[in-house]
Amino acid sequence: MTHNPLLQDQGALVFSHMGFYVEDLARMTQFYTQVMGFTQTDHGDLGPVQLVFLSRDPTEHHQVVLATGRPDNLNFNLINQLSFRVRDVATLRSVRDHALQTEGVHDMQCATHGNAVSIYFRDPEGNRIEVFLDTPWYCEQPLREVIDLDQPDEAIMARAEAIAKSRPKFQSRATWQAEMARRMGYVKD
Structure with missing residues (x-):
C-alpha cells in the first residue's frame, strides 16, 4: 500500500x-x-x-x-442527516419552535447522546436535520435517549450528564479530545 x-x-x-x-x-x-x-x-x-x-x-x-x-x-433519502451545532439550550429550543411552525417540517424528536443534546426533524423534502449542543462530556456512541426540551436548562444538562455517566467509557470532552488529537497526529507523543 x-x-x-x-x-x-x-x-x-x-x-x-x-x-x-x-x-x-x-x-x-x-x-x-x-x-x-x-x-x-x-x-x-x-x-x-x-x-x-x-x-x-x-x-x-x-x-x-x-x-x-x-x-x-x-x-428513501440518500442523505442520512445534515448536522448543525448551536451554542446553548435556548438556541436549540428556538430552532425547534421555529421549525415546528414551518410547513412541511415533520418528525421532530428531542434526544440526548450524553455528549450532545439534539433535535432531529425532516425538512420539507424529508431530509433529516440534526441541530445539537455539545455537552462537556464524552461517552461511547451510539447512544440516543429521549429528552424533554421544555425542562429548565439545568435539568436538561443534568439528565444528559447522568446518561453520559452511566456509560462505561465516560470522561470529560477535554480528555477525549486530547486523546483524539494524539491519535490523529495533531499532538506527538
Whole structure:
C-alpha cells in the first residue's frame, strides 16, 4: 500500500461543503434560508441543473449547494442527516419552535447522546436535520435517549450528564479530545 500524505498533514484535507439534489429548488432555498439561517451567496444554471449556493460562514462561499434534478422515484433519502451545532439550550429550543411552525417540517424528536443534546426533524423534502449542543462530556456512541426540551436548562444538562455517566467509557470532552488529537497526529507523543 502506498503512503497517504493526508494522514500526515492534518490541514491537507479539510471538509468544506456538501451538495444535494432537490425536487423543489425554491421551497428548499426558502427553508434553508428562513428556518436554518443560511444566506444565499450565489445561484445560477450549470447546463440543465439549477444551483443555489448557501453559507452561514462569511469565509466560505458555500457550505450547502442545492441542485435541481432529484429523481422523484426514490423510496428513501440518500442523505442520512445534515448536522448543525448551536451554542446553548435556548438556541436549540428556538430552532425547534421555529421549525415546528414551518410547513412541511415533520418528525421532530428531542434526544440526548450524553455528549450532545439534539433535535432531529425532516425538512420539507424529508431530509433529516440534526441541530445539537455539545455537552462537556464524552461517552461511547451510539447512544440516543429521549429528552424533554421544555425542562429548565439545568435539568436538561443534568439528565444528559447522568446518561453520559452511566456509560462505561465516560470522561470529560477535554480528555477525549486530547486523546483524539494524539491519535490523529495533531499532538506527538
